[in-house]
Amino acid sequence: MERWKARFFTIWTGQQFSLFGSSVAQFALVWWLTQETGSATVLATATLVAVLPQVILGPFAGALIDRWSRRWVMVVADGVIALASAGLGILFFTGRIQVWHIFLVKVIRGLGGAFHWPTMTASTSLMVPERQLSRVAGLNQTMHGAMNIVAPPIGAILLAVLPMHGIMGLDILTAALAIVPLLFIPIPQPARPEAGERRPYLVELGEGFRYIWGWKGLLIVLLGAALINFLVNPGFSLLPLFVVNHFGKGALELSWLESAFGIGMILGGLVLSTWGGFRRRMFTTLLGIVGMGIGILAMGFLPPTGLYLALGALFLTGFMGPIANGPLLALGQALVEPGMQGRVFSLLGSLSAGMMPLGLAVAGPVADLLGIQFWYVIGGAAMLTLGAVGFLLPQVRHLEDRQRPGIPPHP
Numbered sequence: 001m002e003r004w005k006a007r008f009f010t011i012w013t014g015q016q017f018s019l020f021g022s023s024v025a026q027f028a029l030v031w032w033l034t035q036e037t038g039s040a041t042v043l044a045t046a047t048l049v050a051v052l053p054q055v056i057l058g059p060f061a062g063a064l065i066d067r068w069s070r071r072w073v074m075v076v077a078d079g080v081i082a083l084a085s086a087g088l089g090i091l092f093f094t095g096r097i098q099v100w101h102i103f104l105v106k107v108i109r110g111l112g113g114a115f116h117w118p119t120m121t122a123s124t125s126l127m128v129p130e131r132q133l134s135r136v137a138g139l140n141q142t143m144h145g146a147m148n149i150v151a152p153p154i155g156a157i158l159l160a161v162l163p164m165h166g167i168m169g170l171d172i173l174t175a176a177l178a179i180v181p182l183l184f185i186p187i188p189q190p191a192r193p194e195a196g197e198r199r200p201y202l203v204e205l206g207e208g209f210r211y212i213w214g215w216k217g218l219l220i221v222l223l224g225a226a227l228i229n230f231l232v233n234p235g236f237s238l239l240p241l242f243v244v245n246h247f248g249k250g251a252l253e254l255s256w257l258e259s260a261f262g263i264g265m266i267l268g269g270l271v272l273s274t275w276g277g278f279r280r281r282m283f284t285t286l287l288g289i290v291g292m293g294i295g296i297l298a299m300g301f302l303p304p305t306g307l308y309l310a311l312g313a314l315f316l317t318g319f320m321g322p323i324a325n326g327p328l329l330a331l332g333q334a335l336v337e338p339g340m341q342g343r344v345f346s347l348l349g350s351l352s353a354g355m356m357p358l359g360l361a362v363a364g365p366v367a368d369l370l371g372i373q374f375w376y377v378i379g380g381a382a383m384l385t386l387g388a389v390g391f392l393l394p395q396v397r398h399l400e401d402r403q404r405p406g407i408p409p410h411p
Contacts, residue, residue, distance in 0.1 A: 247306075
């Protein structure tokens with residue numbers, strides 16, 4: 001019974017080291033671009049080129065994940081990202097680095113991420129007992145929150161003592177820590193057709209879309225998750241401007257607010273990893289959505305003297321984030337056909353990533369015209385509505401009671 005823990009957490013620990021190295025490297029690259037160019041357009045472009053591969057190629061990557069060895073997909077994805085970092089390190093060392101080199105590497109890293117996250121998420125359901133999936137999701141949320149708090153200051157410290165090629169070397173080292181366990185620990189594969197029965201790639205790609213379309217509860221949940229990303233992400237991008245314009249404060253107070261959110265996320269993940277959530281995981285997710293909505297809505301009504309209340313609102317939002325996200329992923333891992341999970345999670349990743357630039361494109365003009373607090377009010381109210389609708393819709397409320405559909409036949 002305990003054997004799964006040794007196998008899974010050995011791989012999981014290596015992946016966390018790799019994520020830490022990537023977070024530090026990303027911080028260093030953004031800071032280098034800031035110092036060298038001082039251009040907001042350059043920084044926005046760097047963000048966009050990192051996201052676009054997952055948005056555009058994610059659904060197509062999912063069908064490949066479901067037909068290839070998941071262990072080797074992760075090995076190759078981590079390896080390609082490490083090679084890209086090695087190339088950057090050489091360019092920094094020789095003094096030949098240019099801005100477009102960093103853009104290119106961000107595209108490559110985005111391609112690797114389009115394969116890596118869905119593969120690891122889909123593999124988790126084959127390595128972890130179903131009743132433990134919510135707890136593992138809570139640990140993932142905890143580590144995500146910890147990375148957001150720890151990686152920037154460590155990146156700043158390393159920038160003071162290491163050259164850029166040294167930081168790229170750290171990224172390569174942590175990627176190796178993720179790759180080595182995968183070379184020795186097998187990952188179970190979902191049942192797949194015999195070689196003579198394998199369907200063409202485009203047929204399998206279409207099966208993924210028909211699978212999701214035919215399961216209305218799952219479709220509603222995926223679209224709801226995308227809408228939440230559309231509403232929530234711009235609020236955090238606008239937070240620095242909110243601190244300056246509304247509270248009349250500076251970088252120190254901004255760091256307090258970001259830390260409050262990160263600490264809330266860590267504690268929320270720890271609570272979920274210990275508690276596991278309600279027996280009906282969808283109830284846990286809907287509770288988290290409502291809690292996040294309350295926190296974001298509160299930001300929209302704070303007076304200019306309400307900085308300390310903002311700390312509480314963002315702590316609540318961060319705390320409820322894992323309560324919403326963790327059980328939702330666990331539900332997908334438990335309910336979706338294992339041979340379909342690559343396609344389903346790739347589509348979820350694409351929708352979520354695509355909502356970030358789309359949300360910013362809408363929220364920026366809205367905030368300029370009506371004020372940042374208006375966006376917080378709209379976002380918070382919409383999330384409260386989503387949570388309430390989820391409780392009212394039988395397709396969502398009883399998602400776990402619905403028998404998952406089989407793989408649809410090709411028409």
